[in-house]
Amino acid sequence: MKQFNRTLGKLGEDKATEYLRKNGFEVLERNYLTKFGEIDIIAVKDNILRFVEVKLKKGDDFGTPEEMIGKNKMFQVTRISQFYLMAKPDIAKKYDQYSIDAVCVVVDENEEVERINLYENIGF
Amino acid sequence: MLTKILSAAHFGLDPTPIEVEVNVFKKGFPGFSIIGLPNKSIEEAKERVKTALINSGFDFPNLKIIVNLAPADIPKEGSLYDLPIAIGILASMEEVILPKEKSFFYGELSLDGSLRHTKGAFLLALAARHEKVKNVFVPAPSANEASVVKGVDVYPVVSLKQLITHLNGGDKIEKFKHVNYDNETENANLVEFDFSEIIGQESAKRAMTIAAAGGHNIFMQGSPGAGKTMLARAAAGILPPLSEDESLEVTKIYSLTGNIPPGGGLIRTRPFRTAHHTTSIIGLIGGGSDPHPGEISLAHNGVLFLDEFPEFSRGTLEALRQPMEDGKISVTRIAASVDFPANFMLIAASNPCPCGYLGDPKKECKCTPRMIMKYQAKLSGPLMDRIDLHINVSPVDVDKLISTKSKPQTLNSKKIREQVIRAREIQQKRFKGLKVYTNSSMKNKHIKEFCDIDKGAYLLLKQAVNTYNLSARTYFRLIKVSQTIADLAGDKKIMPNHVAEALQYRIRTSE
Numbered sequence: 001m002k003q004f005n006r007t008l009g010k011l012g013e014d015k016a017t018e019y020l021r022k023n024g025f026e027v028l029e030r031n032y033l034t035k036f037g038e039i040d041i042i043a044v045k046d047n048i049l050r051f052v053e054v055k056l057k058k059g060d061d062f063g064t065p066e067e068m069i070g071k072n073k074m075f076q077v078t079r080i081s082q083f084y085l086m087a088k089p090d091i092a093k094k095y096d097q098y099s100i101d102a103v104c105v106v107v108d109e110n111e112e113v114e115r116i117n118l119y120e121n122i123g124f
Numbered sequence: 125m126l127t128k129i130l131s132a133a134h135f136g137l138d139p140t141p142i143e144v145e146v147n148v149f150k151k152g153f154p155g156f157s158i159i160g161l162p163n164k165s166i167e168e169a170k171e172r173v174k175t176a177l178i179n180s181g182f183d184f185p186n187l188k189i190i191v192n193l194a195p196a197d198i199p200k201e202g203s204l205y206d207l208p209i210a211i212g213i214l215a216s217m218e219e220v221i222l223p224k225e226k227s228f229f230y231g232e233l234s235l236d237g238s239l240r241h242t243k244g245a246f247l248l249a250l251a252a253r254h255e256k257v258k259n260v261f262v263p264a265p266s267a268n269e270a271s272v273v274k275g276v277d278v279y280p281v282v283s284l285k286q287l288i289t290h291l292n293g294g295d296k297i298e299k300f301k302h303v304n305y306d307n308e309t310e311n312a313n314l315v316e317f318d319f320s321e322i323i324g325q326e327s328a329k330r331a332m333t334i335a336a337a338g339g340h341n342i343f344m345q346g347s348p349g350a351g352k353t354m355l356a357r358a359a360a361g362i363l364p365p366l367s368e369d370e371s372l373e374v375t376k377i378y379s380l381t382g383n384i385p386p387g388g389g390l391i392r393t394r395p396f397r398t399a400h401h402t403t404s405i406i407g408l409i410g411g412g413s414d415p416h417p418g419e420i421s422l423a424h425n426g427v428l429f430l431d432e433f434p435e436f437s438r439g440t441l442e443a444l445r446q447p448m449e450d451g452k453i454s455v456t457r458i459a460a461s462v463d464f465p466a467n468f469m470l471i472a473a474s475n476p477c478p479c480g481y482l483g484d485p486k487k488e489c490k491c492t493p494r495m496i497m498k499y500q501a502k503l504s505g506p507l508m509d510r511i512d513l514h515i516n517v518s519p520v521d522v523d524k525l526i527s528t529k530s531k532p533q534t535l536n537s538k539k540i541r542e543q544v545i546r547a548r549e550i551q552q553k554r555f556k557g558l559k560v561y562t563n564s565s566m567k568n569k570h571i572k573e574f575c576d577i578d579k580g581a582y583l584l585l586k587q588a589v590n591t592y593n594l595s596a597r598t599y600f601r602l603i604k605v606s607q608t609i610a611d612l613a614g615d616k617k618i619m620p621n622h623v624a625e626a627l628q629y630r631i632r633t634s635e
Contacts, residue, residue: 078153081153096150096151096152097150097151097152097154097187098152098153099153099154099186100153120186121154121186123153123154123155
């Protein structure tokens with residue numbers, strides 16, 4: 001099951017990266033890992049450094065991916081992003097504004113994308 | 125960019141100017157925080173301002189916004205900061221040009237961007253005059269309240285969008301012209317009884333007239349159904365209108381507590397407040413960690429009616445003692461100490477014993493002596509000593525009640541009110557320029573200065589003090605009541621008959 005989740009997660013991140021690139025994002029990092037978790041995608045658009053959380057759901061019978069991003073997830077992403085900014089001061093200095101974004105992907109049984117949405121600045 | 129908007133906070137009755145500093149950073153993570161000791165209603169301003177701005181057709185910036193309410197060490201409450209915060213954000217985004225003259229912004233935003241009636245507009249205008257701020261922008265429903273204060277330009281704001289257009293040089297908002305607001309008719313409906321409806325009880329009516337004329341506290345005792353409550357409620361109809369100065373004082377308190385309806389202005393009718401005996405001490409006296417006025421302050425310059433007086437908790441009753449004497453109440457909390465005026469006339473009604481029929485001519489009292497003692501002990505000596513008029517309201521004969529034959533001549537409320545107003549006019553002339561409005565609130569030095577006591581009357585007073593062992597306070601209270609009776613009669617001097625009548629109403633110790 002765990003293995004299965006991971007492959008599905010990977011699928012979501014691939015789809016999201018593809019989607020972001022198409023929409024003019026420059027992807028800097030994927031799966032930035034720290035000891036308290038990871039950030040799926042770090043990208044830049046409009047000179048704003050964005051920390052992107054990706055959520056994928058296979059069919060939304062058991063809730064939408066949007067519902068899966070709660071207070072705790074927000075807290076986690078915020079913390080890791082602050083860690084990232086501290087760890088890489090040169091990048092942090094390069095961009096003035098930061099934001100936390102989310103990409104929500106819903107796929108069907110055949111793992112074809114049903115919908116994909118970008119939410120900018122969800123921490124606000 | 126940093127912008128500073130002026131507004132005002134109310135702490136007690138003293139408004140303090142508050143600077144709302146808004147800074148919009150184009151740096152770091154976006155966010156919206158309010159600092160400067162805001163309470164929950166200001167915390168929630170975030171959502172109101174955000175939604176109102178979007179619904180008014182502006183973009184809400186996805187940037188780091190910090191709002192500071194300075195001075196930062198005064199706790200702030202209320203929804204009045206919505207408008208200054210919204211204007212501050214827009215000014216920081218350079219979407220609006222702030223006026224060159226000093227201006228106050230004040231008001232609660234609705235989610236659709238319109239402004240709601242906000243309490244305290246009158247106090248804001250007072251602060252503006254004090255701080256020499258020329259313009260105040262208030263919600264349109266509160267504009268009349270603010271415009272009572274002369275020398276301040278009040279702009280009634282209907283919606284955020286309208287205000288922005290005005291500030292940016294588009295369609296101007298007209299200065300508000302004060303409309304005379306008359307709550308006389310509104311209050312007339314509150315008066316349930318006319319004195320002419322009350323059959324018999326002539327002596328009680330007379331006592332009530334004296335009380336209303338001089339602002340004296342009155343205590344009624346009588347069996348159930350004798351008409352105590354009716355008398356008290358009818359008293360609301362004989363109160364004289366407020367004078368200019370009194371009216372301003374009352375309006376201040378009503379503005380602070382939000383008791384002025386939208387479109388309302390100066391309060392011109394005398395307050396008549398009733399409190400149930402379950403009212404808490406703080407509800408009655410005032411208080412709270414952020415001090416708020418209680419019923420006694422809401423009854424300032426008016427009447428506080430406490431029915432079933434001994435049913436109040438002992439602590440509540442004893443707490444009345446100090447404000448009854450001083451005409452004000454100091455509420456001291458950790459945050460601050462605040463003075464509220466509380467110059468009220470107390471009407472108290474009570475049964476003589478738990479069953480209610482002690483001393484009744486027809487029905488027998490079923491209480492044990494112990495029960496009666498316990499009941500009457502609730503009304504402590506010092507408290508009763510502060511009440512000028514004590515009357516017994518005895519039940520009326522059934523024959524009198526149902527007799528259809530020519531009704532006995534009895535004065536109606538309108539006639540009595542005229543008498544009362546005449547007596548108050550005399551008092552007003554007497555205390556001109558002083559902060560004293562009625563005979564009852566005279567201090568001892570005023571009695572020496574103003575009360576002209578006839579020789580015979582003086583002798584009578586002296587005799588009474590000696591035979592009844594009256595306290596010094598009772599002695600002075602007797603003079604005050606005699607003065608009111610003289611004023612009602614239109615006499616310049618206090619004559620022996622006035623004193624004799626006043627003596628009738630003195631405290632009855634259980635004989």
